[in-house]
Amino acid sequence: MKKVPVLEIFGPTIQGEGMVIGQKTMFVRTGGCDYRCSWCDSAFTWDGSQKPDLMQADEIVEKLEKQGGDVFNHVTISGGNPALHSGLAEVISLLQNKGIKTAVETQGTIWQDWMLEIDDVTISPKPPSSGMETNWNKLDMYMRELLNHSNNDLSLKVVIFDEDDLTYAATVHERYPEVDMFLQTGNDELETSDNSWLLSHLLEKYEWLVDKVLQSERLNEVKVLPQLHTLLWGNKQGV
């Protein structure tokens, strides 16, 4: 069994964003990322500030079951970039054998065949404000693989901080018009613990994003969402 570096296993909670927003789920957050987004809200997965546990697939599933008991049947694998870890194949297969659904979020840079087995796949290419550069050829191959060889529910998600990000999102959307597209308010206040201030700040940003999308012909088909968990619980980790 290949081990997987795990930073957090938590839940049950709700998925606060994207294609299955509101879904009751457990989270497995893996360590390590090939990106270093300037505004990453989980930088502890790659900046060395928190140390992952190297866990076997059966240990991961055991911990999920111990913690979630009978009140879950959906597991979200997040990161970092979980696509760094081939060992997740076994986690997914163990969960499937128990009738538990899975979701993943990744930027679409590193392929893993287990991607085809996931129920809810979110590909989240990173816009200019992240400081990262999109490799379009790689992303094309990634999307083609998912569209041609999988029955999973597939979506794209782009986090938006500014106008350039919006233009980028429109480009992504037009490149893969058959894929459901989600735009999400970026959180530029990751350090504050003043939750009521953060709430009004993020709702203002969400309203700005809604207004921009409403005015754009290129974004008629998209869904615009906030992060519900941040509205509820601020920047708290593990919820």
Add this chain to the structure above:
Amino acid sequence: MKKVPVLEIFGPTIQGEGMVIGQKTMFVRTGGCDYRCSWCDSAFTWDGSQKPDLMQADEIVEKLEKQGGDVFNHVTISGGNPALHSGLAEVISLLQNKGIKTAVETQGTIWQDWMLEIDDVTISPKPPSSGMETNWNKLDMYMRELLNHSNNDLSLKVVIFDEDDLTYAATVHERYPEVDMFLQTGNDELETSDNSWLLSHLLEKYEWLVDKVLQSERLNEVKVLPQLHTLLWGNKQGV
């Protein structure tokens, strides 16, 4: 052409709730309802306080296009209960001819064949707190018709105010386990114009609902959502 009583045509805005939450859409709100839910947030559609315009299908589509210009391609038909109006068949067909998608929300009491033509169908049976009684035979027939004869995306949505409503929602969910199920925070403060107070009140209620769902084995598969438009804009009509 059969005329349709229309109370509001507004947008583009976002759909604030349910299966296509966050979707850019225009709204057509029809007048009249066979229900009188105690907490109805659109009681003006049936309590006589606002007078509908009787409009022909082409007039409705014309107004949508005049108001939405080129920045929409999704129209949500809401009420009241839009299933009262056979004249909507023509509206839907005109929109489809223009490549515009449609959504509808109805409690599942009155059948219309145009229901099969809608892209995103939300059936929202009303829980005990509404004061309404569910006719299960009718609802069974309704769901069977949609499941057997349509290719639309179908969901159930139940608004939750209390524990009895949650039990009701679990019963609905178990009766139609193959249908995506959304639970939604009820708004019990329809009169207030203090938006910042309402926001914190509704988020508290949302957190209560999330906690309850997380604890319930019967609700492992559901999605729990607030009303985003109310978080953003309070009780304002026409947004």
